Amino acid sequence: MKRYCYEHEHLMFQEAFRAFLQQEVVPFRDEWREAGIVPREVYLKAGEHGFLIPQAPESLGGIGIDDFRFQQIVAEEIGFCGETGFMPQLHTTMVAPYILNHGSNELKQKYIPKAVSGEYILAVAMTEPDAGSDLSGMRSSAVDMGDYYLLNGTKTYISNGICGDIFVVAARTNPEKPHAISLFVVEGDWQGFRRGVKLNKMGMKSQDTAELFFDNIKVPKENLIGEEGQGFKYLMGGLAKERLICAAWNTGTAEYAFELTKEFVCERKVFGKYLSEMQNTQFKMAELRARFDMAQAFVDTLVANINRGDYDSVAASKAKLLSSELLCDTADEGVQLHGGAGYMDEYPISRVYTDSRITRIFAGTSEIMKLIIARSIFE
Missing domain, CATH: 1.20.140.10 (Butyryl-CoA Dehydrogenase, subunit A, domain 3)
Structure with missing residues (x-):
């Protein structure tokens, strides 16, 4: 069936991204599957070609194209190339918008340019051993300590859990309110952050999925995304x-x-x-x-x-x-x-x-x- 949803610039982007996948991804599918992880270099190469977070404004290193068809093309072509470990759609459409849409200017300036370039690989940490689709069962907590939040908890089934650098983490900031969840930007090399072993899955063997542990991590106040207690609204949005x-x-x-x-x-x-x-x-x-x-x-x-x-x-x-x-x-x-x-x-x-x-x-x-x-x- 002929599709009329794409215009000339979309078809050019599609052709370029498909060529990129055929050169930089498809030949290495078996190798990555055996290794159980995608090398960081592929994100850097994708960033060089402008394939990561194209909706980011030019001031943050992006192309500034707020047209969802470009993100659609990335997702479709990733599916069509048969590689399930390299997930720019997770990086671009599922994680980056939390910072772009709700983060402060300081957060955007600190993290988005390197995410656009592929220097930072993004991930989101919501799911817990006892809280999957039901976020009201979340136990991870972030306690306001005045100058910082003290983050504790465990997340599981986290895509990009091993290769990820920057994590958008959901945690409860008011234990008395089920939906009083806040979102924080957490760096993977902070003290108290620990990654579990790469989980052995039925499929998607080249996608690194892991447990994450947060043990008394001091999260700077400026790394709160948006307003405290509004994380559930941001997630639903x-x-x-x-x-x-x-x-x-x-x-x-x-x-x-x-x-x-x-x-x-x-x-x-x-x-x-x-x-x-x-x-x-x-x-x-x-x-x-x-x-x-x-x-x-x-x-x-x-x-x-x-x-x-x-x-x-x-x-x-x-x-x-x-x-x-x-x-x-x-x-x-x-x-x-x-x-x-x-x-x-x-x-x-x-x-x-x-x-x-x-x-x-x-x-x-x-x-x-x-x-x-x-x-x-x-x-």
Whole structure:
């Protein structure tokens, strides 16, 4: 299906970023997967080309392009290249906006330029062992000590947990109010900050995910993002873009899985016929193609709406829900149509299958998405 959402400058950016991924990322997928981490150099190279935080103003080193289509392109192309460890969409769309939108000028000047250049790798630390989607169960605390906050707590399942330099950390600042959460910028080399071992996951092997420990860290008052106790509002305010960028990543990855399967069934013969000539294969692929085009059109519409200032978190939840389910279905059908080969790790479809499963969990589980959508129907 031909898409009309991108203009000339977007297509140029897409072409440049796709070429960058083919040169600097795709050849090293197996190497990074074996190492379990992406080298810092790839972020530096991405920063040199202007692919990180393009929405940052020129005064902070960015391009100053507040057009969400550029962030959409980054997420789609990352999905389509088949590499799940390098996550500029996390860096650009999910973390940087907390500082850009709510941080003081001092915070922006201190951290954003080096994040744009790739010298700083960003991460967000919200999830805890007993508090995932339910942030009211958060136990990490930041106590006002006058000149600083004393931060204590544990975070888990943190993407970029090993390679990250700068963390946006959520902590409770008023134990009597469930949603009195504040956000802080914490540097990874501060005294009292400790990283756990890299967690061994089902998929996304090249993405470094870890536990983080905060033991009496003295956080300067100026590293508070926005106002104390307003962190929950800031987190909720970013969900529309975060979940929409997840949907863009999902559709890009689904397209990658679809193309892998299409190539295989066009080359594989069974009982003297190509798999692509069999009606079952044709029907399966036709259904996936139809669902993919519908999901893509929905995502494109929501991106256009965001550019108009319409931040519809319910619609973004729908996109995240449907695109993650579509991705998992595409990967599952791909493995099935590959037959025994699909279960072999040497075939990329096998990796897509294990990598994609987390998309129904992170950034809000499918069940949470359904709950949000249901509330919009019945309230």
